[in-house]
Amino acid sequence: MANLRTLAERISEEESFGSGHSMCRGCGVPIVVRTVLASIRTPVVVVNATGCLEVASTRYPVTAWSVPWLHVAFENSAAVASGVESAYMALRRKGAIHHDVTFVVFAGDGGTYDIGLQALSGALERGHRFLYVCYDNEGYMNTGIQRSGATPRAASTTTTPVGSESVGKSESRKDLTEIVLAHHIPYVAQAAISHVQDLSDKVERATKNQSASFLNVLSACPPGWGFEAQDSITMIQRAVNSGFWPLLEVIDGHWRLTSHPEPRQSVTEWFRSQKRFAHLFADHDVDLLDSLEEKTETEWRRLLALEERDREWFLSPAGQAWGLTG
Amino acid sequence: MMAWFTESAEDLRRFRVLTGGQAVAEALRQIDPDVFPVYPITPQTPIIEAFAQIVADGKSHAHILTVESEHSAMSAAVGAALAGARTMTATASQGLAYMIEIVYLAASLRAPIVMAVGNRTLSGPINIHGDHSDGMLARDTGAIQIYVKNAQEAYDWMIMGTRIAEHPDVLLPVLMGLDGFTLTHSAEPVEIEEDGLVKEFVGSYEYPYALLAGTAGTYGAFAMPEHYFEIKRQQIEALDRGGVVAQRIVEDFAERTGRAYDLVEGYRMEDAERAMVIMGSQSGTVEEAVDSLRARHQKVGLVTVRMFRPFPRQMLARLLAPVQAVAVFDRSSTPGSFPPLYQEIRASVNGPRIDSIIYGLGGRDLTIDNVIQVFDRLGQSAQDSNAIFYAGSDSRTKEG
Ligand SMILES: Cc1ncc(C[n+]2csc(CCOP(=O)(O)OP(=O)(O)O)c2C)c(N)n1
Numbered sequence A: 001m002a003n004l005r006t007l008a009e010r011i012s013e014e015e016s017f018g019s020g021h022s023m024c025r026g027c028g029v030p031i032v033v034r035t036v037l038a039s040i041r042t043p044v045v046v047v048n049a050t051g052c053l054e055v056a057s058t059r060y061p062v063t064a065w066s067v068p069w070l071h072v073a074f075e076n077s078a079a080v081a082s083g084v085e086s087a088y089m090a091l092r093r094k095g096a097i098h099h100d101v102t103f104v105v106f107a108g109d110g111g112t113y114d115i116g117l118q119a120l121s122g123a124l125e126r127g128h129r130f131l132y133v134c135y136d137n138e139g140y141m142n143t144g145i146q147r148s149g150a151t152p153r154a155a156s157t158t159t160t161p162v163g164s165e166s167v168g169k170s171e172s173r174k175d176l177t178e179i180v181l182a183h184h185i186p187y188v189a190q191a192a193i194s195h196v197q198d199l200s201d202k203v204e205r206a207t208k209n210q211s212a213s214f215l216n217v218l219s220a221c222p223p224g225w226g227f228e229a230q231d232s233i234t235m236i237q238r239a240v241n242s243g244f245w246p247l248l249e250v251i252d253g254h255w256r257l258t259s260h261p262e263p264r265q266s267v268t269e270w271f272r273s274q275k276r277f278a279h280l281f282a283d284h285d286v287d288l289l290d291s292l293e294e295k296t297e298t299e300w301r302r303l304l305a306l307e308e309r310d311r312e313w314f315l316s317p318a319g320q321a322w323g324l325t326g
Numbered sequence B: 001m002m003a004w005f006t007e008s009a010e011d012l013r014r015f016r017v018l019t020g021g022q023a024v025a026e027a028l029r030q031i032d033p034d035v036f037p038v039y040p041i042t043p044q045t046p047i048i049e050a051f052a053q054i055v056a057d058g059k060s061h062a063h064i065l066t067v068e069s070e071h072s073a074m075s076a077a078v079g080a081a082l083a084g085a086r087t088m089t090a091t092a093s094q095g096l097a098y099m100i101e102i103v104y105l106a107a108s109l110r111a112p113i114v115m116a117v118g119n120r121t122l123s124g125p126i127n128i129h130g131d132h133s134d135g136m137l138a139r140d141t142g143a144i145q146i147y148v149k150n151a152q153e154a155y156d157w158m159i160m161g162t163r164i165a166e167h168p169d170v171l172l173p174v175l176m177g178l179d180g181f182t183l184t185h186s187a188e189p190v191e192i193e194e195d196g197l198v199k200e201f202v203g204s205y206e207y208p209y210a211l212l213a214g215t216a217g218t219y220g221a222f223a224m225p226e227h228y229f230e231i232k233r234q235q236i237e238a239l240d241r242g243g244v245v246a247q248r249i250v251e252d253f254a255e256r257t258g259r260a261y262d263l264v265e266g267y268r269m270e271d272a273e274r275a276m277v278i279m280g281s282q283s284g285t286v287e288e289a290v291d292s293l294r295a296r297h298q299k300v301g302l303v304t305v306r307m308f309r310p311f312p313r314q315m316l317a318r319l320l321a322p323v324q325a326v327a328v329f330d331r332s333s334t335p336g337s338f339p340p341l342y343q344e345i346r347a348s349v350n351g352p353r354i355d356s357i358i359y360g361l362g363g364r365d366l367t368i369d370n371v372i373q374v375f376d377r378l379g380q381s382a383q384d385s386n387a388i389f390y391a392g393s394d395s396r397t398k399e400g
């Protein structure tokens, strides 16, 4: 596993995703991209869905990418990657290609939880050998901060604004990780930009297997969530440490948490630090915040139980074969 | 009388009785694409079923990628073609409609995907039968479009279409339309070329700067107004070059196979005073009507448009300018205005009276009587009628 120093060296030497992009100050997405690419040692082909990353990194005629990169549309990156990977398999069988290539998809939560879910599901069912990375900033940021299926309940967005008849988004976010798990692919994980080493280790494990793998990475969006750019990392740390965004991995159906915040911090405090939830505090919406804490606690206990259930497997040769450290 | 009855025994061996769908599959076997992403829809299914069997029997190396939707089929096709694999697919109707967003991108990203379209109407009401509504929905995607008359042409144009799509001056998708059921499901004798001839004709797939070749950069960048216009123009000009390239390729094909095609075909047009213009399988019906009127010494002719994109404007102008009256048969509609082929002919041809005829929507047959009626009406006056006629539906409208 590459340590942070090695990752930093690779990022500055290789510049797979270099300077010259126009993502906002404090945006978490470049951290996702650089960590993922620096953790992969074969040549890569990147497929990118429409969204902030694509728009802000490839304004013709300049590009921030020095690796082969393809963007086709918003909802189809898993399908495009299926085609690229199938081409690779076909050409390799014919003897026209000999080298290893890792295929990586980067798509936002909108392009993954919502409009791209069908293409993702199809690709996972077919088991294409690629790493699908959802950078989850909990909303359609590129189009001006609209709600997505990943937006938390009560968040104010431009399509779920707060008003006399509205306390922000009225639905809870969907559990995409569970949806992906229902496809029984070998490797599924949640990661976050605050835990770069953890993210990198997960990429290494994910790309070891010969099937589809999936990473859901919580990113930070200062303008979308309403906080100062220099606070991005602490913002995501809080999401992780409160249990709102558990770092976990599920390998061949076996669960474990890769971070055990002790003691778990309050979700309310994480909410309090973002303007998109400010109305909850102005109106003292205690019920909603209480139910949120309760839900997080229930979910956390469920995860601990799963981890307990699978502890033996991670110590077994089958588990150890995945190169687990902790 | 069909020419194949008179061929020598040697030549006859190359004839097989195939449906249009099977003929396309046979072309696919010989072309042997690397990737074939596909999703089933009537009446495209005979193509993909026959090809799946060919692959199952080890007679093609193609990787059939059975995706979960047509949107994903076209998306995967774009990825595969740009990755460096020869890529083909097939669809129809709602499937093509579902793909449309990505067909535009295939053209813009210069992905030379060859796609057979079993032309079928668009819902609603839902109906599985043939017309050209689906192809017309793809009219402005930037893809090359061919409409064929019979199974032989479907086979031949898959092969020629591959060369056209992949030509370095073109690099665009080719949509090869064959009428649903009338062609996809009806069997007729088709002359099949030697495998070696087809393979040599299409050559190997060489995509410049393929994603997997290690030389690729950024594909599908975001273009602001200061660049979008020029990029779009390059794409439009590539489509125009497609017409020039196609002309050379049909000539090469004729030399090697003896089957000579025109992008626009005139039938008994030498001294014609009245002419019909049509695309697709119903061209044969009009041909019969022309023959029967010619037998009565009426100077009538037929023009069949094979290549719809790029539209062969000059060829049509040359064929139709000397004529007094023209009727354009469209198998699709443009509600609120004149249908697509009519608009093209109007924009390309000066001089004759030009009538618009819509026929065969949702799979209704065009009869010889329908066509003769149209010829009769054309003969009555040199004045533009400026109306749309519905061949085969007028009487019902009256009854209803
Ligand atoms: C079919 C289609 N619908 C809508 C859009 C407009 N659109 C572009 S990006 C985007 C939101 C992207 O959200 P997400 O995937 O979360 O990425 P982010 O912008 O947050 O990086 C939308 C709605 C589009 N490009 N294509």
Ligand code: SF4
Binding pocket: A022, A023, A024, A025, A026, A027, A028, A029, A052, A056, A137, A141, A142, A220, A221, A222, A223, A224
């Ligand atoms: S809007 Fe948010 S996600 Fe988009 S570039 Fe800015 S910080 Fe990043």
Ligand SMILES: [Mg+2]
Binding pocket: A108, A109, A110, A135, A136, A137, A138, A139, A140, A141, A148
């Ligand atoms: Mg987003």
